[in-house]
Amino acid sequence: MVNKTVSKFIPGYWAITERVMLMKIKGHPFNINIIEVYAPSHDFTEEEVDEFYNELTATQNNAVLTNTWFEKPPGLLWTWKSPEDLCRNQIDYITIKKRFRNAVLDTRTYPEIDCYSDHVPVVITLRVKLNKLRKRNTEKKATKTPSNRPSTKRIEASSRYELLNREEPLEEEELDRDWRARKEPAKDLVTK
Structure with missing residues (x-):
């Protein structure tokens, strides 16, 4: 005990x-x-x-x-x-x-x-x-190397293909919302 x-x-x-x-x-x-x-x-x-x-x-x-x-x-x-x-x-x-x-x-x-x-x-x-037990970090930390960071070209290409594969056309308001949602993560990748 x-x-x-x-x-x-x-x-x-x-x-x-x-x-x-x-x-x-x-x-x-x-x-x-x-x-x-x-x-x-x-x-x-x-x-x-x-x-x-x-x-x-x-x-x-x-x-x-x-x-x-x-x-x-x-x-x-x-x-x-x-x-x-x-x-x-x-x-x-x-x-x-x-x-x-x-x-x-x-x-x-x-x-x-x-x-x-x-x-x-x-x-x-x-x-x-x-000694206190330390919790092991199970998530691998991303390193700032080009091999594991998606390039902006791949982001743009995947965004275009997603839009082409949609069955219904997007309204202009939806297009703006979709663009803003994709623009911020892409900016962060470019500035890093």
């Missing part, structure tokens, strides 16, 4: 696998990639669990766990509770590259938020500068 302010800086998110998601946030001087991972539970086979952990490369990417940096009371450390609430454990973590560990202001759980799950949200607070 992302608050409205941060959502303005997200160019996209992608499901890498059915258990791994990547979200990109435009930041300064670097973009921030958040990878959410949902590890398989005891319902999965040992081969599936091994395959999942082989895909993860947190230690190879020089990452550190942020949940363990801040001293918290035991009631704010747990991230999972067993059925019937027999025990509580810290099994959900947030990792960050060592290079950016000074940007972490806090990492904590919110057990008071009911997510209809046996897990509780783990939230990280970072000190970052975000």
